[in-house]
Amino acid sequence: MADPQQVVVIGGGISGLACAFRLQQLGSPVTLLEAADSVGGLIGTSTQDGFLFETGPQSFQGTDAMLDLVRELGIEADLCMADPRAPRYILRHGQLQKVPMSPQAIVSSSLLGVGSRWKVVSEAFRKTKPPSEEESVADFVRRKFGHEILEYLVAPFVSGVYAGDPEKLSLRAAFPSLEEWEREYGSILRGAMKSRPPKGTTSGPPRLCSFRGGMATLTRALATHVGQNVRGGVHADAVTRVQTTSGPRYEIRMTQGGRQETVSARALVLATPAYTASHLVAQISSPLAASLSGIAYAAVAVVASGYYTHQLSAELDGFGVLIPRSEKYHTLGTVWNSSLFPERARDGQFTITSFAGGVTDPEIMDKTEKEIAAIVQQENEHILEVTGSPIVSAVWKHPKALPQYNLGHGHVVRAIRDAEREIPGLFFSSNYLQGPSIPKCVEQGFQTAHAVHAHLKGRALAAS
Numbered sequence: 001m002a003d004p005q006q007v008v009v010i011g012g013g014i015s016g017l018a019c020a021f022r023l024q025q026l027g028s029p030v031t032l033l034e035a036a037d038s039v040g041g042l043i044g045t046s047t048q049d050g051f052l053f054e055t056g057p058q059s060f061q062g063t064d065a066m067l068d069l070v071r072e073l074g075i076e077a078d079l080c081m082a083d084p085r086a087p088r089y090i091l092r093h094g095q096l097q098k099v100p101m102s103p104q105a106i107v108s109s110s111l112l113g114v115g116s117r118w119k120v121v122s123e124a125f126r127k128t129k130p131p132s133e134e135e136s137v138a139d140f141v142r143r144k145f146g147h148e149i150l151e152y153l154v155a156p157f158v159s160g161v162y163a164g165d166p167e168k169l170s171l172r173a174a175f176p177s178l179e180e181w182e183r184e185y186g187s188i189l190r191g192a193m194k195s196r197p198p199k200g201t202t203s204g205p206p207r208l209c210s211f212r213g214g215m216a217t218l219t220r221a222l223a224t225h226v227g228q229n230v231r232g233g234v235h236a237d238a239v240t241r242v243q244t245t246s247g248p249r250y251e252i253r254m255t256q257g258g259r260q261e262t263v264s265a266r267a268l269v270l271a272t273p274a275y276t277a278s279h280l281v282a283q284i285s286s287p288l289a290a291s292l293s294g295i296a297y298a299a300v301a302v303v304a305s306g307y308y309t310h311q312l313s314a315e316l317d318g319f320g321v322l323i324p325r326s327e328k329y330h331t332l333g334t335v336w337n338s339s340l341f342p343e344r345a346r347d348g349q350f351t352i353t354s355f356a357g358g359v360t361d362p363e364i365m366d367k368t369e370k371e372i373a374a375i376v377q378q379e380n381e382h383i384l385e386v387t388g389s390p391i392v393s394a395v396w397k398h399p400k401a402l403p404q405y406n407l408g409h410g411h412v413v414r415a416i417r418d419a420e421r422e423i424p425g426l427f428f429s430s431n432y433l434q435g436p437s438i439p440k441c442v443e444q445g446f447q448t449a450h451a452v453h454a455h456l457k458g459r460a461l462a463a464s
Protein backbone atom coordinates (compact mmCIF):
# COMPACT_ATOMS: atom_id res chain seq x y z
CA MET A 1 0.00 0.00 0.00
CA ALA A 2 1.15 3.55 -0.77
CA ASP A 3 2.49 5.83 1.99
CA PRO A 4 -0.30 6.74 4.39
CA GLN A 5 -2.10 10.03 3.82
CA GLN A 6 -1.69 12.45 6.66
CA VAL A 7 -5.42 12.94 7.28
CA VAL A 8 -8.56 11.51 5.71
CA VAL A 9 -11.89 13.23 6.36
CA ILE A 10 -14.97 11.13 5.57
CA GLY A 11 -18.04 13.28 4.77
CA GLY A 12 -18.22 16.43 2.69
CA GLY A 13 -21.03 18.30 4.45
CA ILE A 14 -20.26 21.64 6.09
CA SER A 15 -18.62 19.91 9.13
CA GLY A 16 -16.15 17.87 7.06
CA LEU A 17 -15.44 20.69 4.62
CA ALA A 18 -14.74 23.23 7.40
CA CYS A 19 -12.39 20.73 9.04
CA ALA A 20 -10.56 19.90 5.78
CA PHE A 21 -10.26 23.60 4.89
CA ARG A 22 -8.69 24.51 8.23
CA LEU A 23 -6.39 21.46 8.18
CA GLN A 24 -5.08 22.49 4.81
CA GLN A 25 -4.46 26.01 6.05
CA LEU A 26 -2.56 24.57 9.02
CA GLY A 27 -0.34 22.72 6.55
CA SER A 28 -1.66 19.18 7.16
CA PRO A 29 -2.22 17.37 3.85
CA VAL A 30 -5.82 16.16 3.79
CA THR A 31 -8.04 14.03 1.56
CA LEU A 32 -11.81 14.36 1.84
CA LEU A 33 -14.06 11.49 0.76
CA GLU A 34 -17.69 12.25 -0.05
CA ALA A 35 -20.23 9.59 -1.04
CA ALA A 36 -22.38 11.91 -3.17
CA ASP A 37 -21.11 13.23 -6.51
CA SER A 38 -20.98 16.77 -5.14
CA VAL A 39 -20.17 18.15 -1.70
CA GLY A 40 -22.53 20.00 0.66
CA GLY A 41 -24.42 17.21 2.44
CA LEU A 42 -27.68 18.72 3.69
CA ILE A 43 -26.74 22.06 2.11
CA GLY A 44 -27.83 22.31 -1.52
CA THR A 45 -29.15 24.91 -3.94
CA SER A 46 -31.36 24.32 -6.96
CA THR A 47 -32.52 26.85 -9.56
CA GLN A 48 -35.79 26.18 -11.34
CA ASP A 49 -37.68 28.51 -13.73
CA GLY A 50 -35.95 31.61 -12.36
CA PHE A 51 -36.48 30.64 -8.69
CA LEU A 52 -33.64 29.78 -6.36
CA PHE A 53 -34.56 26.99 -3.92
CA GLU A 54 -32.58 25.55 -1.02
CA THR A 55 -32.80 21.78 -0.51
CA GLY A 56 -32.11 22.03 3.26
CA PRO A 57 -30.95 25.04 5.29
CA GLN A 58 -32.24 28.38 4.04
CA SER A 59 -29.80 30.74 5.77
CA PHE A 60 -27.26 30.94 8.60
CA GLN A 61 -26.53 33.26 11.51
CA GLY A 62 -23.84 35.72 10.45
CA THR A 63 -21.71 35.31 13.56
CA ASP A 64 -18.28 37.00 13.61
CA ALA A 65 -16.64 33.61 12.92
CA MET A 66 -18.91 32.93 9.93
CA LEU A 67 -18.30 36.37 8.45
CA ASP A 68 -14.52 35.86 8.89
CA LEU A 69 -14.82 32.57 7.00
CA VAL A 70 -16.81 34.22 4.21
CA ARG A 71 -14.01 36.80 3.86
CA GLU A 72 -11.29 34.11 3.96
CA LEU A 73 -13.07 32.28 1.14
CA GLY A 74 -13.38 35.49 -0.89
CA ILE A 75 -17.16 35.17 -1.32
CA GLU A 76 -18.21 38.31 0.59
CA ALA A 77 -19.45 40.01 -2.61
CA ASP A 78 -22.03 37.22 -2.93
CA LEU A 79 -23.22 37.50 0.70
CA CYS A 80 -26.73 38.78 1.34
CA MET A 81 -28.10 39.74 4.74
CA ALA A 82 -31.72 39.76 5.84
CA ASP A 83 -33.27 42.75 7.59
CA PRO A 84 -32.67 42.10 11.33
CA ARG A 85 -36.08 43.65 12.09
CA ALA A 86 -37.91 41.08 9.92
CA PRO A 87 -40.77 39.89 12.14
CA ARG A 88 -41.39 36.21 12.87
CA TYR A 89 -44.87 34.83 13.25
CA ILE A 90 -46.57 31.99 15.09
CA LEU A 91 -49.98 30.70 14.09
CA ARG A 92 -52.57 30.80 16.85
CA HIS A 93 -56.24 29.93 16.24
CA GLY A 94 -55.51 30.23 12.52
CA GLN A 95 -54.17 33.81 12.80
CA LEU A 96 -50.58 34.96 12.24
CA GLN A 97 -49.32 36.50 15.50
CA LYS A 98 -46.02 38.38 15.74
CA VAL A 99 -43.43 36.72 18.00
CA PRO A 100 -42.45 39.18 20.73
CA MET A 101 -38.68 39.62 20.53
CA SER A 102 -38.09 41.71 23.68
CA PRO A 103 -39.52 41.87 27.24
CA GLN A 104 -41.30 45.13 26.26
CA ALA A 105 -42.88 43.41 23.23
CA ILE A 106 -44.04 40.55 25.47
CA VAL A 107 -46.07 42.94 27.63
CA SER A 108 -48.23 43.99 24.68
CA SER A 109 -48.12 40.70 22.72
CA SER A 110 -51.42 39.26 21.51
CA LEU A 111 -49.77 35.81 21.08
CA LEU A 112 -49.94 35.07 24.82
CA GLY A 113 -52.50 35.48 27.58
CA VAL A 114 -51.97 37.95 30.45
CA GLY A 115 -50.91 35.20 32.90
CA SER A 116 -48.15 33.90 30.59
CA ARG A 117 -46.91 37.39 29.78
CA TRP A 118 -46.64 38.13 33.49
CA LYS A 119 -44.76 34.85 34.08
CA VAL A 120 -42.16 35.84 31.47
CA VAL A 121 -41.74 39.45 32.54
CA SER A 122 -41.58 38.63 36.28
CA GLU A 123 -39.14 35.72 35.81
CA ALA A 124 -36.23 38.11 36.24
CA PHE A 125 -37.42 38.79 39.84
CA ARG A 126 -37.88 35.13 40.82
CA LYS A 127 -35.08 32.79 41.75
CA THR A 128 -35.26 29.08 40.90
CA LYS A 129 -32.80 26.20 40.89
CA PRO A 130 -32.51 23.51 38.20
CA PRO A 131 -33.41 20.02 39.46
CA SER A 132 -30.50 17.65 40.07
CA GLU A 133 -31.67 15.17 37.40
CA GLU A 134 -31.58 15.97 33.68
CA GLU A 135 -34.71 17.81 32.58
CA SER A 136 -36.56 17.81 29.25
CA VAL A 137 -37.12 21.12 27.46
CA ALA A 138 -40.88 20.71 28.03
CA ASP A 139 -40.53 20.09 31.80
CA PHE A 140 -38.23 23.09 32.12
CA VAL A 141 -40.60 25.45 30.30
CA ARG A 142 -43.69 24.19 32.17
CA ARG A 143 -41.87 24.57 35.51
CA LYS A 144 -40.67 28.11 34.75
CA PHE A 145 -43.37 29.58 32.51
CA GLY A 146 -46.37 27.27 32.16
CA HIS A 147 -48.04 25.30 29.39
CA GLU A 148 -49.08 28.19 27.11
CA ILE A 149 -45.48 29.38 26.62
CA LEU A 150 -44.45 25.79 25.87
CA GLU A 151 -47.18 25.26 23.31
CA TYR A 152 -47.17 28.63 21.56
CA LEU A 153 -43.59 29.81 21.83
CA VAL A 154 -41.03 27.16 22.74
CA ALA A 155 -42.36 24.00 21.02
CA PRO A 156 -42.71 25.73 17.60
CA PHE A 157 -39.20 27.15 17.98
CA VAL A 158 -37.87 23.69 18.94
CA SER A 159 -39.47 22.18 15.85
CA GLY A 160 -37.88 24.98 13.79
CA VAL A 161 -34.38 24.06 15.00
CA TYR A 162 -34.47 20.32 15.75
CA ALA A 163 -37.76 19.14 14.18
CA GLY A 164 -37.85 17.55 17.62
CA ASP A 165 -40.16 16.77 20.52
CA PRO A 166 -39.66 19.07 23.55
CA GLU A 167 -40.85 16.24 25.84
CA LYS A 168 -37.79 14.21 24.74
CA LEU A 169 -35.17 16.88 24.06
CA SER A 170 -32.67 17.45 26.85
CA LEU A 171 -32.46 21.07 28.02
CA ARG A 172 -28.81 20.55 29.01
CA ALA A 173 -27.83 19.13 25.62
CA ALA A 174 -30.05 21.17 23.29
CA PHE A 175 -30.03 24.58 25.03
CA PRO A 176 -27.11 24.48 27.50
CA SER A 177 -27.08 28.23 28.21
CA LEU A 178 -30.61 28.12 29.64
CA GLU A 179 -29.59 25.56 32.26
CA GLU A 180 -26.38 27.47 33.02
CA TRP A 181 -28.23 30.77 33.44
CA GLU A 182 -30.74 29.24 35.82
CA ARG A 183 -27.97 27.58 37.85
CA GLU A 184 -25.82 30.71 37.99
CA TYR A 185 -28.39 33.50 38.25
CA GLY A 186 -31.60 31.72 39.28
CA SER A 187 -33.28 33.33 36.27
CA ILE A 188 -32.79 32.94 32.55
CA LEU A 189 -33.78 36.55 31.80
CA ARG A 190 -31.12 37.80 34.23
CA GLY A 191 -28.65 35.28 32.77
CA ALA A 192 -29.40 36.45 29.23
CA MET A 193 -28.93 40.09 30.25
CA LYS A 194 -25.66 39.38 32.10
CA SER A 195 -24.30 37.38 29.16
CA ARG A 196 -24.87 40.17 26.65
CA PRO A 197 -21.56 41.59 25.41
CA PRO A 198 -20.87 45.10 26.77
CA LYS A 199 -22.39 47.93 24.71
CA GLY A 200 -20.26 49.06 21.77
CA THR A 201 -18.21 45.82 21.61
CA THR A 202 -20.33 44.19 18.89
CA SER A 203 -22.44 45.38 15.99
CA GLY A 204 -25.53 43.77 17.57
CA PRO A 205 -26.96 40.28 17.31
CA PRO A 206 -25.85 38.29 14.23
CA ARG A 207 -27.96 38.85 11.13
CA LEU A 208 -29.40 36.06 9.01
CA CYS A 209 -27.25 35.55 5.93
CA SER A 210 -27.19 33.64 2.68
CA PHE A 211 -25.60 34.10 -0.74
CA ARG A 212 -26.98 35.47 -4.00
CA GLY A 213 -26.08 32.12 -5.56
CA GLY A 214 -27.65 30.21 -2.63
CA MET A 215 -26.25 28.33 0.34
CA ALA A 216 -24.22 25.98 -1.87
CA THR A 217 -21.90 28.95 -2.56
CA LEU A 218 -20.38 28.33 0.88
CA THR A 219 -19.75 24.60 0.52
CA ARG A 220 -18.54 24.95 -3.08
CA ALA A 221 -16.06 27.66 -2.04
CA LEU A 222 -14.74 25.49 0.80
CA ALA A 223 -14.30 22.55 -1.60
CA THR A 224 -12.54 24.77 -4.15
CA HIS A 225 -10.05 25.88 -1.48
CA VAL A 226 -9.39 22.29 -0.40
CA GLY A 227 -8.82 21.55 -4.10
CA GLN A 228 -8.24 18.29 -5.91
CA ASN A 229 -8.03 16.31 -2.68
CA VAL A 230 -11.81 16.46 -2.42
CA ARG A 231 -12.98 13.16 -3.90
CA GLY A 232 -16.71 13.00 -4.74
CA GLY A 233 -18.62 9.80 -5.48
CA VAL A 234 -16.47 7.85 -3.00
CA HIS A 235 -18.35 5.77 -0.42
CA ALA A 236 -16.33 4.80 2.68
CA ASP A 237 -17.37 1.22 3.50
CA ALA A 238 -15.26 0.19 6.49
CA VAL A 239 -12.38 1.34 8.65
CA THR A 240 -9.75 -0.65 10.51
CA ARG A 241 -6.98 0.53 12.80
CA VAL A 242 -3.53 -0.98 12.49
CA GLN A 243 -0.76 -0.51 15.04
CA THR A 244 2.61 0.08 13.33
CA THR A 245 6.07 0.89 14.70
CA SER A 246 5.52 4.54 13.75
CA GLY A 247 2.12 4.71 15.51
CA PRO A 248 -1.46 3.83 14.61
CA ARG A 249 -2.69 3.90 11.03
CA TYR A 250 -6.27 3.86 9.73
CA GLU A 251 -7.17 1.81 6.69
CA ILE A 252 -10.27 2.99 4.90
CA ARG A 253 -11.95 0.64 2.46
CA MET A 254 -14.05 2.51 -0.06
CA THR A 255 -16.00 2.11 -3.27
CA GLN A 256 -15.96 4.45 -6.25
CA GLY A 257 -17.94 3.67 -9.40
CA GLY A 258 -18.13 -0.03 -8.45
CA ARG A 259 -14.35 -0.24 -7.87
CA GLN A 260 -12.97 -0.97 -4.42
CA GLU A 261 -9.88 0.75 -3.08
CA THR A 262 -8.15 1.09 0.29
CA VAL A 263 -6.36 4.20 1.50
CA SER A 264 -4.53 4.57 4.77
CA ALA A 265 -4.14 7.62 6.98
CA ARG A 266 -2.32 8.72 10.11
CA ALA A 267 -5.45 10.48 11.37
CA LEU A 268 -9.10 9.99 10.50
CA VAL A 269 -11.99 12.43 10.91
CA LEU A 270 -15.51 11.04 10.73
CA ALA A 271 -17.77 13.86 9.54
CA THR A 272 -20.73 11.69 8.59
CA PRO A 273 -24.08 11.37 10.40
CA ALA A 274 -23.86 9.32 13.62
CA TYR A 275 -25.48 6.17 12.17
CA THR A 276 -22.81 6.02 9.43
CA ALA A 277 -20.02 6.79 11.91
CA SER A 278 -21.35 3.92 14.05
CA HIS A 279 -21.05 1.53 11.12
CA LEU A 280 -17.55 2.79 10.24
CA VAL A 281 -16.11 2.41 13.77
CA ALA A 282 -17.70 -1.02 14.37
CA GLN A 283 -14.37 -2.86 13.88
CA ILE A 284 -12.48 -0.37 16.07
CA SER A 285 -14.74 -0.15 19.12
CA SER A 286 -18.13 -1.82 19.48
CA PRO A 287 -19.16 0.22 22.59
CA LEU A 288 -18.46 3.41 20.63
CA ALA A 289 -20.45 2.07 17.66
CA ALA A 290 -23.35 1.32 20.04
CA SER A 291 -23.27 4.85 21.51
CA LEU A 292 -23.31 6.43 18.06
CA SER A 293 -26.15 4.23 16.81
CA GLY A 294 -28.27 5.36 19.78
CA ILE A 295 -28.61 8.91 18.41
CA ALA A 296 -32.09 9.29 16.92
CA TYR A 297 -32.73 11.38 13.79
CA ALA A 298 -35.83 13.30 12.73
CA ALA A 299 -37.11 13.11 9.16
CA VAL A 300 -37.91 16.36 7.38
CA ALA A 301 -39.52 17.10 4.01
CA VAL A 302 -38.62 20.44 2.42
CA VAL A 303 -41.20 21.88 0.05
CA ALA A 304 -40.08 24.92 -1.96
CA SER A 305 -42.66 26.77 -4.06
CA GLY A 306 -42.60 29.73 -6.44
CA TYR A 307 -45.73 31.87 -6.96
CA TYR A 308 -46.83 35.11 -8.65
CA THR A 309 -47.18 37.95 -6.15
CA HIS A 310 -50.81 38.44 -7.22
CA GLN A 311 -51.59 34.98 -5.79
CA LEU A 312 -51.15 36.46 -2.30
CA SER A 313 -53.93 38.35 -0.57
CA ALA A 314 -51.42 40.32 1.55
CA GLU A 315 -47.68 40.93 1.33
CA LEU A 316 -45.57 38.34 3.18
CA ASP A 317 -43.25 40.63 5.07
CA GLY A 318 -40.96 38.90 7.56
CA PHE A 319 -38.97 35.77 8.29
CA GLY A 320 -41.87 33.35 8.16
CA VAL A 321 -44.28 31.44 10.37
CA LEU A 322 -43.97 28.56 12.84
CA ILE A 323 -46.97 26.36 13.45
CA PRO A 324 -47.76 24.84 16.87
CA ARG A 325 -48.83 21.18 16.73
CA SER A 326 -52.15 22.06 18.38
CA GLU A 327 -53.12 24.00 15.22
CA LYS A 328 -53.43 20.56 13.56
CA TYR A 329 -51.46 21.18 10.37
CA HIS A 330 -48.74 18.93 8.93
CA THR A 331 -46.59 21.96 8.05
CA LEU A 332 -44.11 22.73 10.84
CA GLY A 333 -43.27 26.16 9.50
CA THR A 334 -42.70 28.20 6.35
CA VAL A 335 -39.85 30.56 5.53
CA TRP A 336 -40.73 33.55 3.31
CA ASN A 337 -37.54 33.43 1.28
CA SER A 338 -38.26 36.33 -1.09
CA SER A 339 -39.08 38.60 1.82
CA LEU A 340 -35.72 37.86 3.48
CA PHE A 341 -33.70 37.74 0.25
CA PRO A 342 -35.55 39.48 -2.64
CA GLU A 343 -33.09 38.07 -5.21
CA ARG A 344 -34.63 34.61 -4.67
CA ALA A 345 -37.33 35.30 -7.33
CA ARG A 346 -37.96 37.58 -10.33
CA ASP A 347 -40.04 40.80 -10.04
CA GLY A 348 -43.71 40.00 -9.55
CA GLN A 349 -42.92 36.55 -8.14
CA PHE A 350 -42.03 35.19 -4.71
CA THR A 351 -40.81 31.99 -3.15
CA ILE A 352 -41.56 30.26 0.12
CA THR A 353 -40.20 27.07 1.69
CA SER A 354 -42.23 24.89 4.06
CA PHE A 355 -41.06 22.06 6.30
CA ALA A 356 -43.10 19.00 7.27
CA GLY A 357 -42.46 15.82 9.23
CA GLY A 358 -40.21 15.97 12.26
CA VAL A 359 -40.36 13.69 15.28
CA THR A 360 -44.03 14.46 15.89
CA ASP A 361 -45.22 13.58 12.35
CA PRO A 362 -42.89 10.94 10.86
CA GLU A 363 -45.72 9.27 8.88
CA ILE A 364 -45.74 12.06 6.29
CA MET A 365 -42.49 10.64 4.91
CA ASP A 366 -44.43 7.56 3.73
CA LYS A 367 -46.21 9.78 1.20
CA THR A 368 -44.84 10.54 -2.26
CA GLU A 369 -43.20 13.87 -3.02
CA LYS A 370 -46.27 14.86 -5.05
CA GLU A 371 -48.60 14.05 -2.14
CA ILE A 372 -46.45 16.00 0.33
CA ALA A 373 -46.37 19.02 -2.00
CA ALA A 374 -50.18 18.88 -2.34
CA ILE A 375 -50.71 18.74 1.45
CA VAL A 376 -48.35 21.65 2.12
CA GLN A 377 -49.79 23.78 -0.70
CA GLN A 378 -53.33 23.24 0.56
CA GLU A 379 -52.28 24.18 4.09
CA ASN A 380 -50.52 27.31 2.82
CA GLU A 381 -53.77 28.34 1.13
CA HIS A 382 -55.34 28.52 4.61
CA ILE A 383 -52.38 29.75 6.63
CA LEU A 384 -50.90 32.33 4.23
CA GLU A 385 -53.94 32.91 2.00
CA VAL A 386 -52.03 31.95 -1.14
CA THR A 387 -54.43 31.12 -3.96
CA GLY A 388 -53.96 28.70 -6.84
CA SER A 389 -51.14 26.36 -7.70
CA PRO A 390 -47.51 27.42 -7.58
CA ILE A 391 -45.70 28.18 -10.85
CA VAL A 392 -43.14 25.61 -9.79
CA SER A 393 -42.50 23.53 -6.68
CA ALA A 394 -39.93 20.99 -5.56
CA VAL A 395 -39.75 18.53 -2.66
CA TRP A 396 -36.69 17.10 -0.95
CA LYS A 397 -37.23 14.28 1.54
CA HIS A 398 -34.52 13.89 4.19
CA PRO A 399 -35.38 10.62 6.01
CA LYS A 400 -32.62 11.22 8.59
CA ALA A 401 -32.34 14.99 8.65
CA LEU A 402 -31.55 16.21 12.14
CA PRO A 403 -29.95 14.49 15.16
CA GLN A 404 -32.02 14.64 18.31
CA TYR A 405 -30.30 15.96 21.43
CA ASN A 406 -32.63 13.86 23.57
CA LEU A 407 -32.38 13.06 27.30
CA GLY A 408 -29.09 11.19 27.77
CA HIS A 409 -27.44 12.82 24.76
CA GLY A 410 -24.74 14.31 27.01
CA HIS A 411 -23.60 10.76 27.96
CA VAL A 412 -23.28 9.83 24.28
CA VAL A 413 -21.20 12.93 23.52
CA ARG A 414 -18.99 12.18 26.54
CA ALA A 415 -18.49 8.59 25.30
CA ILE A 416 -17.41 9.96 21.90
CA ARG A 417 -15.01 12.46 23.48
CA ASP A 418 -13.56 9.72 25.73
CA ALA A 419 -13.04 7.53 22.66
CA GLU A 420 -11.18 10.36 20.91
CA ARG A 421 -8.75 10.43 23.87
CA GLU A 422 -8.44 6.65 24.12
CA ILE A 423 -8.08 5.94 20.38
CA PRO A 424 -5.37 8.35 19.20
CA GLY A 425 -5.80 9.62 15.66
CA LEU A 426 -9.58 9.09 15.53
CA PHE A 427 -11.74 12.26 15.52
CA PHE A 428 -15.40 13.17 15.09
CA SER A 429 -16.88 16.34 13.65
CA SER A 430 -20.58 16.56 12.94
CA ASN A 431 -23.87 18.20 13.80
CA TYR A 432 -24.67 15.75 16.63
CA LEU A 433 -21.85 17.02 18.86
CA GLN A 434 -22.05 20.74 19.62
CA GLY A 435 -25.25 21.91 17.92
CA PRO A 436 -26.85 21.40 14.52
CA SER A 437 -26.62 24.97 13.17
CA ILE A 438 -24.18 25.77 10.38
CA PRO A 439 -22.07 28.14 12.57
CA LYS A 440 -21.81 25.39 15.21
CA CYS A 441 -20.77 22.81 12.58
CA VAL A 442 -18.10 25.20 11.27
CA GLU A 443 -16.84 25.95 14.79
CA GLN A 444 -16.68 22.23 15.51
CA GLY A 445 -14.91 21.53 12.17
CA PHE A 446 -12.24 24.12 12.98
CA GLN A 447 -11.75 22.79 16.52
CA THR A 448 -11.34 19.27 15.16
CA ALA A 449 -8.80 20.50 12.59
CA HIS A 450 -6.70 22.06 15.36
CA ALA A 451 -6.93 18.87 17.46
CA VAL A 452 -5.84 16.73 14.47
CA HIS A 453 -2.99 19.10 13.69
CA ALA A 454 -1.78 18.98 17.32
CA HIS A 455 -2.00 15.16 17.25
CA LEU A 456 0.12 14.95 14.07
CA LYS A 457 2.67 17.42 15.45
CA GLY A 458 2.90 15.34 18.63
CA ARG A 459 3.53 12.21 16.56
CA ALA A 460 6.18 13.96 14.46
CA LEU A 461 7.96 15.17 17.61
CA ALA A 462 7.83 11.70 19.18
CA ALA A 463 9.34 10.21 16.01
CA SER A 464 12.19 12.75 15.81
Ligand SMILES: Cc1cc2nc3c(=O)[nH]c(=O)nc-3n(C[C@H](O)[C@H](O)[C@H](O)COP(=O)(O)OP(=O)(O)OC[C@H]3O[C@@H](n4cnc5c(N)ncnc54)[C@H](O)[C@@H]3O)c2cc1C
Binds near residue numbers: 272432
Ligand atom coordinates in the same frame (compact mmCIF):
# COMPACT_ATOMS: atom_id res chain seq x y z
C1 LIG B 1 -34.30 20.76 6.47
C2 LIG B 1 -33.16 21.38 7.23
C3 LIG B 1 -33.12 22.75 7.41
C4 LIG B 1 -32.06 23.32 8.11
N1 LIG B 1 -32.02 24.68 8.25
C5 LIG B 1 -30.93 25.27 8.80
C6 LIG B 1 -30.79 26.69 8.77
O1 LIG B 1 -31.64 27.41 8.22
N2 LIG B 1 -29.68 27.22 9.36
C7 LIG B 1 -28.71 26.45 9.94
O2 LIG B 1 -27.73 27.01 10.47
N3 LIG B 1 -28.82 25.10 9.96
C8 LIG B 1 -29.88 24.49 9.39
N4 LIG B 1 -29.99 23.13 9.37
C9 LIG B 1 -28.94 22.31 10.03
C10 LIG B 1 -27.68 22.17 9.16
O3 LIG B 1 -28.01 22.31 7.80
C11 LIG B 1 -27.02 20.82 9.35
O4 LIG B 1 -26.93 20.49 10.72
C12 LIG B 1 -25.63 20.79 8.73
O5 LIG B 1 -25.68 21.18 7.38
C13 LIG B 1 -25.04 19.39 8.89
O6 LIG B 1 -23.77 19.33 8.30
P1 LIG B 1 -22.84 18.06 8.51
O7 LIG B 1 -21.66 18.25 7.66
O8 LIG B 1 -22.61 17.84 9.97
O9 LIG B 1 -23.71 16.81 8.01
P2 LIG B 1 -24.23 16.46 6.55
O10 LIG B 1 -24.63 17.69 5.83
O11 LIG B 1 -25.25 15.39 6.75
O12 LIG B 1 -22.95 15.86 5.81
C14 LIG B 1 -22.50 14.54 6.00
C15 LIG B 1 -21.87 14.08 4.68
O13 LIG B 1 -21.31 12.79 4.86
C16 LIG B 1 -21.49 12.07 3.65
N5 LIG B 1 -21.39 10.64 3.94
C17 LIG B 1 -22.22 9.88 4.69
N6 LIG B 1 -21.79 8.60 4.70
C18 LIG B 1 -20.66 8.55 3.95
C19 LIG B 1 -19.78 7.51 3.60
N7 LIG B 1 -19.95 6.25 4.04
N8 LIG B 1 -18.71 7.80 2.80
C20 LIG B 1 -18.51 9.07 2.34
N9 LIG B 1 -19.34 10.10 2.66
C21 LIG B 1 -20.40 9.85 3.46
C22 LIG B 1 -22.89 12.48 3.21
O14 LIG B 1 -23.10 12.21 1.83
C23 LIG B 1 -22.88 13.96 3.55
O15 LIG B 1 -22.44 14.75 2.45
C24 LIG B 1 -31.04 22.51 8.68
C25 LIG B 1 -31.09 21.12 8.50
C26 LIG B 1 -32.14 20.56 7.78
C27 LIG B 1 -32.17 19.08 7.58
